[in-house]
Amino acid sequence: MNFLLTPDQEILRDTLGEVLGKECTPDKIRNLYESSHFVDLELWGVLADMGLFGILVPEKSGGLGLGCLELVLIMEQLGKFAFPGPIVEQLAGCIGYLTSMAETLPHLFGEFADQTLQNLLSGKMLASIALEGSQPIAYGGSADLAMLVESRAEPFLIEISDDLQLIDIDLVDRSYQLSQVVNLSAADIQTSTRATPLITEPYCDLNPLDIELCDITRRITFDRCSLCLSAQLLGLASWILTSTVEYVKVRKQFGSPVGSYQAIKHHLANARLAIEFARPPLYYAAYNLEQFSSNLASLSKAGDNFALDYSAYERDVSFAKVYASRAAGLCAKLALQSHGAIGYSWEHDLHMWMKRVWVLQNQWGTEDFHLDRVAQQVCES
């Protein structure tokens, strides 16, 4: 047993942190707030240059050959700096899904899927993903491509062009984009000329094991994205706490720093408590999910009932999301209270971090959705 990060993992995390500290400044986020864009292509390029889009991709396919734990570590950093754009959807969603398919179902993974993977790896194409066609797509209006991976159906790649009508939902976080497809039903998308299947055989012709594997690959994709969200939430929370601590050290009222009063001390101690107890479940779930997904090909050969086993991994992913979501929500609330009026102003950066929290709490499953997944496993199995 060893619950510590390797030196390599720490270097990956810290290096990215340094880069983002220089490149991804609050002003960049503020620019997006005050413009009609949602993606900063320069920032996007910085990540691509670091090769991070290939974090989950094997080295032999041009990636970094790392796993879910490393993914989560970089997402925590990206969250800390409120990095904008469909990073979760591109890295963990689209690329993660394609990589899993290539490993688990190589016989269904054809040239088109491979080409798509290569396009996404370079970072030159922006892609998002939806697991239900009826739901809004993160950054759909800014992406070039979207993948639609519905349950018990063929996975599709969709080119996003002007005649696909996407309407943005007004969000509290103006640097985040959620787009609803309005002029096509899910069924329409699948028959549209813009949509190309990502597997080489029609879904209805697949054998039962392949169907099971398709399904579980989809579930893993959902959970990997959920973990990325948890990591971003924790990153946001830790930025919020750190900057609040700095503020209350300096701001004086009644002749003393606000941070010297016990009420404020206890608020921020509670924030720290929430963060500290949310991080181990996140790393634990990421580590185990990686174990499971990288063994999936061999498990399936051995005829294990992997779908049943998988529900414990789902539970742990949901546990991580509930705790990260709560920690971030609590930090946001206590930070605003500790800032007083200044935090309530547009000019101060705090609100951009808070609003990102309020959006990410509800992406890839709300807190209640995840809480119910835990409850179902704990109370009913």
Next chain:
Amino acid sequence: MNFLLTPDQEILRDTLGEVLGKECTPDKIRNLYESSHFVDLELWGVLADMGLFGILVPEKSGGLGLGCLELVLIMEQLGKFAFPGPIVEQLAGCIGYLTSMAETLPHLFGEFADQTLQNLLSGKMLASIALEGSQPIAYGGSADLAMLVESRAEPFLIEISDDLQLIDIDLVDRSYQLSQVVNLSAADIQTSTRATPLITEPYCDLNPLDIELCDITRRITFDRCSLCLSAQLLGLASWILTSTVEYVKVRKQFGSPVGSYQAIKHHLANARLAIEFARPPLYYAAYNLEQFSSNLASLSKAGDNFALDYSAYERDVSFAKVYASRAAGLCAKLALQSHGAIGYSWEHDLHMWMKRVWVLQNQWGTEDFHLDRVAQQVCES
């Protein structure tokens, strides 16, 4: 509109408070803790001498002719001093039920019921009440009589004698008694020679309106008792808060009174907040329940759908119980924390008040039971 108590009500409350301050000292409760008794007959006599057993009984029948609000006021005082014995069951339960029957269904209220009422009024007989035969009876093992008022059945008076086997449940509050009848089923009780019906006609012969009125009288009895519990809980809470405030003013750590630290200040401010917002709902529910029950006879003549109307009163009673129960629970917890180790000792009085809270929270409906009654009215009606 006027939400204030009348001078008479305040005098009633304060007079009782003064008497109890002298008579019902913590030592009296401690004596019960360290003995095998649950009722202090001297204290019981004090209440009887003040005529308080007749608080709900019309003056013409030898009572004080007061209502549910006054009942609640005296219960708050009794709670404050952790007064022991089946006071709720005798005053609000048995006497309250009989008085309601006499007013609402005079044609079913015969000489036996009247004689019973007179016996109870004097305080010479101790009585308890159960609304479900299968449930334990408060102070059953100390009472002379118990009333069994089940739904859709004849109400009975049962003499408690040695051959009725009652087993006390070990409670966390050793000054409170809950007794389970073990050697008789509910059906047995009703056919026992010790049980006498309290109405003059067999239940199966009653007309539909009388059945409705019997049923609603039973519900009113339950709710009146619930309100008494709420009042006692608030009384306990306010004693706990007051004595904690006194302690933290004096106890020093790190060179200052414990009560000068902001964390302790905020604990106790929260306790005060909970109490202050629990009291108006209690008085409100008591006032309205009195209005309803005293108008019941005329309502029934007018053919109103009073049973339907009544659910709003039930909701308000439950609201009062939930808030009183939470306030008392919170005060107990914060008081213990503010006391530190001393509150954890047998020698200090605090624990007797805390334990009474923990028992009363679950009598006449748990917090969750009452919360669900509120939720049902609020969310489903």
Next chain:
Amino acid sequence: MDLTYTEREIQFRDEARQWLEANAPCLPMPPGDSEEGFPVHRAWEHKLYDARWAVVSWPAKYGGRDATLWEWLIFEEEYYRIGLPQRVAQNGIFLLAPTLFEFGTQEQKDRILPRMASTQDMWCQGWSEPNAGSDLAGISSKASRDDKRGGWILNGQKTWTTRGAFCTHLFGLFRSDPNAERHKGLTYFLVDLSLPGITVRPVNKFDGDIGFAEVFFDDVFVSDSDVLGQVNKGWEVAMATTGSERGLSLRSPGRFIAVVERLIALYKQEASNSGDLQNASDDQNGAVQNSYGQNIGDLRRQVADCWMKAQAYKLSTDQTVSLIAQGNKPGPESSLNKIFWSEMDIFLHETALRILGPRASADSEWMKGFEFSLAGPIYAGTNEIQRNIVAERLLGLPRK
């Protein structure tokens, strides 16, 4: 105790309800804290004034109806019941006006109140300064005596002035005795914002609306007739105002009851949608899920909690009003009120957002309400300060 309304009160409610239903503007209105929304609200509140509903509890000669506090509560209930928003005139009519009635000269009342009621003058509050937030006694803006002209020269800066960018007048505290410390030596001034030397800089709230202003004073002359109460006694005068702010007037129960009614409707709608859409997907525990996979029924108790909170606040207010009607003055108990309503307001909105599930992230009315609610525990004395007040003044715990 008598918990029934009089005939007159019932009539008053009917009249208010009928007028409001017949005359309410299109809802929802644009935000009152925005450049486009403010005039819309001002016009609506002027319409209220024309029908004598703007300041019901004021004397008739200033545009009111001499309504009792009970009638005022009834009016507020009816006002919020149909979904109307908080008043943009509130800092004038609810904070300054009670102080004027208590401390103002006849000339001041006659000059100021009718124009305030009719929305001709819009008043904002000048309490906070960059270094005086919860610590109001830290005020450093100065008033220097100008005997020649019979008045005072104001210098300094006020901040977090709600709707300051749109208002015409400001009331606030300035340090008139430079040698006095903390609460002493402050004077309460009534200032026309169009006076020379005043600069108003709009400050956006975090929702993007211009909710605040910074107001800069650079040798601004105000005459003696614009001093409210005694010179150097501004703290005492101001405390009367913050008393009303913390106490009753800003937050009538009607507002929260209306929120809870909308919340319950939202819950019922979601629960019935789930029931209709997802009968087949009920899990083994009989839980009903909405289309986002959340067990909506698990929020039932939380919705009940919302109802209880609003109801408890209403009943507590009824108790307070009864005391005031008997001649009592609101004391430190108002801190309990401030804590309760501000934390309740957050809870109500958090509950709504939970019911909304993933849609909670949208910039909806509920989200705006949530954002607004977060200011509650901060302004008018943070809840940390309020809890100190409860502990020290109500419970008698020692100051540090």
Next chain:
Amino acid sequence: MDLTYTEREIQFRDEARQWLEANAPCLPMPPGDSEEGFPVHRAWEHKLYDARWAVVSWPAKYGGRDATLWEWLIFEEEYYRIGLPQRVAQNGIFLLAPTLFEFGTQEQKDRILPRMASTQDMWCQGWSEPNAGSDLAGISSKASRDDKRGGWILNGQKTWTTRGAFCTHLFGLFRSDPNAERHKGLTYFLVDLSLPGITVRPVNKFDGDIGFAEVFFDDVFVSDSDVLGQVNKGWEVAMATTGSERGLSLRSPGRFIAVVERLIALYKQEASNSGDLQNASDDQNGAVQNSYGQNIGDLRRQVADCWMKAQAYKLSTDQTVSLIAQGNKPGPESSLNKIFWSEMDIFLHETALRILGPRASADSEWMKGFEFSLAGPIYAGTNEIQRNIVAERLLGLPRK
């Protein structure tokens, strides 16, 4: 990161499980804090010693197995899994022993540790005094030098000494330099309670058991060989001990995981009883009620919360143990641990009592557990103090 157990660890777990299942005493045992229960527990812990399970992480020569921290955690999991209670020897083996290993002389270790492990000597902790609770530096019990006899004369009073009425020895702090203030001038003594001049007065806990003692010292002579660490450096020595108390050793995750397992079983039993008994009474929302009219299903999420808390505590402990295994020392982070487990323990028991409904008032195992849990945020430094430590030492906020 490697979250798998080694072969050796798996074997260790199997061996522990088999031995415990074969040798566990009748459960539940009488309370260890009572006159009749203490000897029963002592006998059981002696049995543990005989099979070398009493102090698995100690060196073999003192009765242990040289187990790693991971193995210790595994042992604790297995120990609590079958429902065994906390150890009555814990203040010796978990608080004093680590300090002895660090500061004790070889003679002290050889003399004290084997007798401690075998329960021959039972140690209690003498920290608190009537005026020194959370403010441990307020200690006023005195140690005066007696050069002639080569030792010290102790005078004063200790209080809240857990199981002090049944123990044979006490470790504690005494003020050896009367002129030094607060943390300075204290010395750490190891005291045989049978020495002349010592009076032990049993103090009952609020559950009625003799959980504490007051210990009075009236010219008690202890020799130099009973000083642990350096004279006048008792604070530093003691901090090492309170570090272990607050950190890992008193509260291994296994204990809470066992509580949660029982809790989940209780919930499932109630839920299935309700389902069986009350199918007909399901209300329109599909809620399942137990026989007390409570919607038991509404506690589902709360039970999930209990599971998550225990699991989070376990994972956080695994992280801490990994750090310690790498040679790090536990720092102020242990305050986070103390806050978390103590508040979790209350939450778990409150949840169980909620499930029990009206039966919660009985003097049951759950109620006893609840009462015990309430001491958690008080002892070993109140949680208020712990939050100060987190704020000041981890976050760097200024001291007042």
